[in-house]
Amino acid sequence: MKKQMKIIPLILILAIMLAGCASFLKTSYVTVATSKDLYYQAREAARDLYAQGLIDEETKVQINEAAKVYKSAHNVAQAALEVYVITESKEAKEQVQVAIAEAALRWMTVANLINAIKPGLVPAEMTGG
Amino acid sequence: MGLKQKDIELIALIIQLAFKYGWPAVMSLIEALKKEEITLEDVKGLKIEDDGPFIP
Numbered sequence: 001m002k003k004q005m006k007i008i009p010l011i012l013i014l015a016i017m018l019a020g021c022a023s024f025l026k027t028s029y030v031t032v033a034t035s036k037d038l039y040y041q042a043r044e045a046a047r048d049l050y051a052q053g054l055i056d057e058e059t060k061v062q063i064n065e066a067a068k069v070y071k072s073a074h075n076v077a078q079a080a081l082e083v084y085v086i087t088e089s090k091e092a093k094e095q096v097q098v099a100i101a102e103a104a105l106r107w108m109t110v111a112n113l114i115n116a117i118k119p120g121l122v123p124a125e126m127t128g129g
Numbered sequence: 130m131g132l133k134q135k136d137i138e139l140i141a142l143i144i145q146l147a148f149k150y151g152w153p154a155v156m157s158l159i160e161a162l163k164k165e166e167i168t169l170e171d172v173k174g175l176k177i178e179d180d181g182p183f184i185p
């Protein structure tokens with residue numbers, strides 16, 4: 001049974017957050033939490049595609065490498081958020097924003113590779129759905 | 130008394146998301162949004178741990 005990707009685009013999450021005038025911390029927490037969900041749901045989708053024989057070995061290597069880079073970028077954002085929780089400094093806040101933006105870029109690489117196999121399977125952008 | 134306009138709009142948005150993405154995804158989002166306080170432990174839990182290749 002094929003599972004449908006159910007990932008809420010971050011722009012919608014942000015719309016909800018803004019509607020409630022949420023703090024930077026809460027907004028960033030939800031963003032990074034969703035980034036983590038994206039990783040695992042994309043992994044499940046990629047594994048399903050591979051099991052179906054739709055990913056050749058060369059593409060598998062590319063996807064694995066892109067996912068590794070994305071995971072690293074996500075964890076940098078997570079670590080930056082840890083620092084912000086502790087310090088609540090302006091510099092830490094900026095680091096979180098930069099790190100989240102970098103993770104969003106790295107997500108696009110993963111998404112492009114997966115969507116090249118099955119269009120629309122994962123959100124093309126972390127902030128656009 | 131009653132819901133504010135902003136609350137009603139938010140509820141409507143949540144219902145739309147549920148129809149489009151399913152309640153489990155929406156509930157996960159709501160749980161994160163409901164957090165009164167984001168603790169360091171909460172953030173630590175967002176790390177993606179090493180558990181092997183994306184596609185084995």
